[in-house]
Amino acid sequence: MSPDEEKTKTNRVSAGPRTRHNAVYRWVVRHITEANGLSGKLLLLTILFVMLAEILTFVPSVANFRRNWLQERLTAAQIAALSAEAAPNRQVPKKLRDELLRTARVHAVALKRNNTRYLVLQAEMPERVDDHYDLRKTGWFELIKDALMVFVADDNRTILIQGRPSFSGGDFIEVVIDEKPLKKAMWQFAWNIALLSLLISTFTAALVYFALRALLVKPMQKLTNNMVSFSKHPEDRRQIIKPCARNDEIGTAERVLADMQKQLSGTLRQKNHLAALGLAVSKINHDLRNILANAQLISDRLGTIEDPTVQRLTPRLIGSLDRAIRLCSDTLHYGRAKENLPQPQQFALLPLVNEIALSIGLPVEGEIDWQTDIETDLQVYADHDQLYRVLANLIRNARQALDDYRLAQPFDRPLDFICVTASQQDGQTLIKIADSGPGIPAKASEHLFDAFQGSTRPQGSGLGLAIANEIIRAHGGTIELEAVSLAKESTAFIIKLPST
Ligand SMILES: Nc1ncnc2c1ncn2[C@@H]1O[C@H](COP(=O)(O)OP(=O)(O)O)[C@@H](O)[C@H]1O
Numbered sequence: 265m266s267p268d269e270e271k272t273k274t275n276r277v278s279a280g281p282r283t284r285h286n287a288v289y290r291w292v293v294r295h296i297t298e299a300n301g302l303s304g305k306l307l308l309l310t311i312l313f314v315m316l317a318e319i320l321t322f323v324p325s326v327a328n329f330r331r332n333w334l335q336e337r338l339t340a341a342q343i344a345a346l347s348a349e350a351a352p353n354r355q356v357p358k359k360l361r362d363e364l365l366r367t368a369r370v371h372a373v374a375l376k377r378n379n380t381r382y383l384v385l386q387a388e389m390p391e392r393v394d395d396h397y398d399l400r401k402t403g404w405f406e407l408i409k410d411a412l413m414v415f416v417a418d419d420n421r422t423i424l425i426q427g428r429p430s431f432s433g434g435d436f437i438e439v440v441i442d443e444k445p446l447k448k449a450m451w452q453f454a455w456n457i458a459l460l461s462l463l464i465s466t467f468t469a470a471l472v473y474f475a476l477r478a479l480l481v482k483p484m485q486k487l488t489n490n491m492v493s494f495s496k497h498p499e500d501r502r503q504i505i506k507p508c509a510r511n512d513e514i515g516t517a518e519r520v521l522a523d524m525q526k527q528l529s530g531t532l533r534q535k536n537h538l539a540a541l542g543l544a545v546s547k548i549n550h551d552l553r554n555i556l557a558n559a560q561l562i563s564d565r566l567g568t569i570e571d572p573t574v575q576r577l578t579p580r581l582i583g584s585l586d587r588a589i590r591l592c593s594d595t596l597h598y599g600r601a602k603e604n605l606p607q608p609q610q611f612a613l614l615p616l617v618n619e620i621a622l623s624i625g626l627p628v629e630g631e632i633d634w635q636t637d638i639e640t641d642l643q644v645y646a647d648h649d650q651l652y653r654v655l656a657n658l659i660r661n662a663r664q665a666l667d668d669y670r671l672a673q674p675f676d677r678p679l680d681f682i683c684v685t686a687s688q689q690d691g692q693t694l695i696k697i698a699d700s701g702p703g704i705p706a707k708a709s710e711h712l713f714d715a716f717q718g719s720t721r722p723q724g725s726g727l728g729l730a731i732a733n734e735i736i737r738a739h740g741g742t743i744e745l746e747a748v749s750l751a752k753e754s755t756a757f758i759i760k761l762p763s764t
């Protein structure tokens with residue numbers, strides 16, 4: 265094997281743990297940064313809070329550990345003292361004394377009994393006692409402070425401890441001990457606790473993290489991902505979120521979002537549909553204008569024929585064609601579905617209404633009577649062409665309703681009527697268009713004045729009343745269905761227009 269090959273092999277062998285290490289590292293980094301840091305923040309916060317809880321329990325437990333340790337020393341010293349007192353004349357041989365003191369790990373023991381304090385056992389005393397603590401009077405705060413001080417105190421301190429004897433062995437017991445073993449035990453204890461805390465916090469943090477991730481972060485990611493993909497293709501119904509069966513806030517959020525998305529994508533599709541329709545209308549309009557212009561030329565020629573009927577009808581034909589061409593041009597010119605601003609003027613209403621009746625073919629002999637109750641000199645203030653369209657739409661609707669109605673019951677139907685009345689009061693002109701037809705169907709009444717929505721007829725577009733409403737509102741007036749008309753025999757629309 266060449267040195268190069270050997271090198272590659274070594275590299276490959278050592279790449280194993282490093283790759284694994286890198287993978288773990290990448291996993292941690294990904295989880296810390298993913299979901300815009302939500303998972304990461306969650307992980308760090310969980311570890312932080314668990315550590316905080318551990319520290320809060322660590323401080324009192326280390327204080328408790330020190331108190332118990334010292335109390336044990338006192339008990340051991342007391343047993344040693346009792347053994348010494350059992351010796352004849354309380355004379356303890358030096359060897360036994362040293363043994364007793366070493367076993368109890370104290371330098372000296374003193375007892376107080378019946379108000380007399382006396383030294384029971386004493387080895388060679390250290391030169392000085394650095395500090396003394398009375399376990400009988402110390403509160404929790406003091407205990408914690410003393411325990412924490414042990415960690416920072418000098419190594420070779422000698423301390424004196426006073427405490428209550430464990431058995432009824434007198435008023436108090438006093439021992440002198442080295443602090444070093446206590447310090448060592450406390451460090452050991454702290455270390456153990458730290459390790460345990462780390463273990464517990466990692467374990468708890470992992471549990472909390474995975475639980476929250478499954479319960480919150482993942483569903484949130486699903487929501488945000490869906491919002492992002494839906495916002496890119498809002499018309500695509502496949503992008504609408506499929507709500508889960510959860511009953512909590514996440515489930516509600518998903519269901520509400522799904523409803524919103526359905527509504528939005530429906531509206532968008534309708535908008536697209538309308539845009540396409542608008543384009544189609546513009547195209548038709550464009551060519552229709554040319555066709556109408558042709559018809560206008562021909563009708564001009566008709567005017568030269570001397571037949572009295574032709575002479576009577578030609579001006580009306582020319583007027584209708586003029587209006588049609590103007591409508592096409594205006595719509596094309598503005599290129600929008602909105603009506604032009606009205607150009608109001610004063611003119612007599614009756615001739616306009618009669619002209620409309622004629623163009624719609626009213627009256628119909630033996631079927632529909634045509635009635636008007638309008639003063640000859642009653643003037644309205646409106647855009648002539650636009651009011652023509654409004655009234656023509658309403659009167660045509662009435663005629664269509666009556667025709668359909670009569671078709672459904674051809675024999676036993678009395679003479680029907682369409683009646684237009686007008687009056688002026690309080691600076692307003694009121695125009696009422698009534699008929700003796702079937703009334704407005706309930707289905708149509710819900711969206712009567714909304715474009716494309718109110719129609720109930722197979723050939724209808726649902727635009728007539730919407731156009732009428734838009735024009736009348738642009739004049740500062742109102743149009744409404746008379747209250748009694750709903751689901752009643754007969755229909756009446758009332759238009760209110762400002763008189764000036
Ligand atoms: N005078 C009327 N009598 C009965 N129904 C009417 C009358 N006027 C309007 N309607 C109802 O209102 C619907 C909407 O009318 P309209 O907006 O003009 O649309 P379209 O005539 O294209 O259907 C009609 O389809 C019809 O059902």
Ligand SMILES: [Mg+2]
Nearest residue numbers: 657661728729
């Ligand atoms: Mg109509």
